[in-house]
Amino acid sequence: MNTGPLVTTGTALVTGAANGIGRAVALRLRAQGVAVLAVDRDAAGLADAAAAGATPIVADLADAAGRQRVIDSGQGVDYLVNAAGVIRLKPILDFTAEDIRDIYAVNVEAVWLLMSHIGRSMPDGSAIVNLSSVSARLATTQETAVYASSKTAVLSITRSFAYAFAPRGIRVNAVLPGIIDTPMQDNVLDSLARLRGISLEQIATLRLGTVPLGRTATPDECAGLICFLLSPDAAYLTGQAISQDGGLAMW
Numbered sequence: 502m503n504t505g506p507l508v509t510t511g512t513a514l515v516t517g518a519a520n521g522i523g524r525a526v527a528l529r530l531r532a533q534g535v536a537v538l539a540v541d542r543d544a545a546g547l548a549d550a551a552a553a554g555a556t557p558i559v560a561d562l563a564d565a566a567g568r569q570r571v572i573d574s575g576q577g578v579d580y581l582v583n584a585a586g587v588i589r590l591k592p593i594l595d596f597t598a599e600d601i602r603d604i605y606a607v608n609v610e611a612v613w614l615l616m617s618h619i620g621r622s623m624p625d626g627s628a629i630v631n632l633s634s635v636s637a638r639l640a641t642t643q644e645t646a647v648y649a650s651s652k653t654a655v656l657s658i659t660r661s662f663a664y665a666f667a668p669r670g671i672r673v674n675a676v677l678p679g680i681i682d683t684p685m686q687d688n689v690l691d692s693l694a695r696l697r698g699i700s701l702e703q704i705a706t707l708r709l710g711t712v713p714l715g716r717t718a719t720p721d722e723c724a725g726l727i728c729f730l731l732s733p734d735a736a737y738l739t740g741q742a743i744s745q746d747g748g749l750a751m752w
């Protein structure tokens with residue numbers, strides 16, 4: 502019977518480790534004794550993970566050279582968590598090809614290429630978690646349409662790689678967070694308030710009203726689900742898309 506921490510050994514590569522959910526995953530894994538390669542383009546933001554004993558890797562995942570450095574560093578890791586992500590809000594009819602390319606470069610291409618080129622080197626029985634979003638299941642926030650489509654792509658590629666790696670027992674799952682208190686969420690609230698011409702308090706109240714549990718969540722709650730999915734307790738879960746959204750979508 503497993504009564505201790507869920508993941509205690511091995512090495513994890515965590516992207517987006519300078520802030521929010523990725524940072525919380527890196528800190529939780531370090532606290533449990535896992536070696537962590539903490540990847541982000543925000544060098545200063547990696548200080549917390551580094552202070553906890555993680556190895557910082559400053560790299561831009563939108564850039565081919567940056568991705569290659571991360572792929573080289575991540576060869577043979579036991580866990581891969583793709584938490585780096587970007588969002589840009591606009592009225593849906595104003596999105597440009599450049600917006601689509603910028604968002605897809607991090608949210609889709611980097612996730613695909615890290616899974617492919619790190620995943621093939623991971624030991625049999627290892628695990629990958631990708632960060633999708635509840636927006637992949639909603640059409641209500643039109644200002645995040647490009648982001649939502651990129652997070653829908655994450656669900657598809659999670660299933661494809663889950664199938665591809667299943668013969669080696671490598672599991673690939675996706676988490677769909679709802680409203681988690683991170684710098685990205687602050688950016689979403691600021692942008693929505695500006696685009697809709699209402700106050701920050703009004704938009705925060707409106708958004709909270711869509712959550713049946715009536716609250717946002719901490720990055721560490723999200724890290725808890727991610728670490729469960731990495732752990733042997735999730736050994737029979739692969740190709741899954743698990744919402745963590747206080748009941749916002751309920752599927």
Ligand SMILES: NC(=O)c1ccc[n+]([C@@H]2O[C@H](COP(=O)([O-])OP(=O)(O)OC[C@H]3O[C@@H](n4cnc5c(N)ncnc54)[C@H](O)[C@@H]3O)[C@@H](O)[C@H]2O)c1
Pocket residue numbers: 516517518519520521522523540541542543546560561562563564583584585586587607632633634635636677678679680681682683684685686
């Ligand atoms: N916070 C939420 O409510 C929420 C909801 C749904 C999904 N998500 C997803 O969860 C993941 C983590 O989100 P978060 O809220 O912690 O975001 P965040 O903005 O707080 O942190 C994301 C991190 O990714 C890094 N990053 C972005 N682009 C990068 C690049 N090109 N190269 C390297 N690093 C890069 C940023 O520097 C940052 O440290 C994202 O994929 C996000 O889309 C978050």
